[in-house]
Amino acid sequence: MAVNVVLTGVGHDRVGIVxxxxxxxxxxxxxxxxxxxxxxxxEFAVILMAQIPDxxxxxxxxxxxxxxxxxxxMSVFVRELSEEELDEExxxxxxxxxxxxxxxxxxxxxxxxxxxxxxxxNLTDVETRKTPGDRPIFMMVLEVTLPPGLSGDNLKSELxxxxxxxxxxxxxxxxEVADL
Numbered sequence: 001m002a003v004n005v006v007l008t009g010v011g012h013d014r015v016g017i018v019x020x021x022x023x024x025x026x027x028x029x030x031x032x033x034x035x036x037x038x039x040x041x042x043e044f045a046v047i048l049m050a051q052i053p054d055x056x057x058x059x060x061x062x063x064x065x066x067x068x069x070x071x072x073x074m075s076v077f078v079r080e081l082s083e084e085e086l087d088e089e090x091x092x093x094x095x096x097x098x099x100x101x102x103x104x105x106x107x108x109x110x111x112x113x114x115x116x117x118x119x120x121x122n123l124t125d126v127e128t129r130k131t132p133g134d135r136p137i138f139m140m141v142l143e144v145t146l147p148p149g150l151s152g153d154n155l156k157s158e159l160x161x162x163x164x165x166x167x168x169x170x171x172x173x174x175x176e177v178a179d180l
Contacts (some may be wrong), residue, residue: 003052004033004081005061011074013044020072021046024064029053033086036125044074049081093145095124095175096152098159102168104130104138112140112170115162120147121155138168143175 009021018037025032035048052061058080065076100112109128116123125143130136146155156172163170 002054003056003058004049004083004086005052005058005078006047006049006081007061007065007076007078008045008047009072009074009076010043010045011072013039013042014073017044017046017072017074020068021048024061024068025050028056028061028064030056030061038127049086093122094152096144096146096155097173097175098140098142098144098155099171099173100138100140100142100163100168101170102138102166104136108138108166108168109140111162111166112142112159112168115159116142116144119150119155119158121145121150122147 007021011017022032030053031051033049033051035046037044037046037048039045052058058078062078065078069076098112098116100108102108113123113126122145123142124145126140127142128138128140130138144155146152152172152174156170159170159172
């Protein structure tokens with residue numbers, strides 16, 4: 001029976017990390033389901049979901065990855081996923097983008113995400129950046145899904161109070177899903 005796994009890894013960036021990880025998965029006959037990979041300054045991070053085919057095991061994958069960890073300069077962790085974990089995505093949930101901009105200072109991420117948690121909003125993607133210079137600007141973009149009963153207008157209204165306290169500009173926009 002096929003086994004579904006989540007693989008996470010982090011390490012110093014270098015050319016060829018994605019090529020080597022994907023080659024290991026391919027050579028084992030794994031099907032790559034979802035992935036997100038990013039570079040944070042000089043650190044590369046990956047999280048992906050894959051399906052290991054019948055006849056191969058999670059131990060086969062871990063063995064191949066352990067041999068590659070030193071070459072990749074990464075720490076890699078693999079965990080088996082239950083069918084329930086794999087199917088947890090709520091395809092009916094309405095998605096929004098929350099954008100936050102302001103002078104860089106501590107507490108922006110904590111303040112905005114605490115309010116989102118209080119409202120029952122699920123964060124599906126978060127990206128932050130700080131501009132260089134004497135007066136850095138902090139930017140945060142969050143992709144979120146709303147709980148039943150919370151509209152985009154209500155979300156924006158609730159977040160505006162926190163944004164004013166944090167002295168940041170904030171916008172909330174619906175994500176229009178396009179067919180690929």
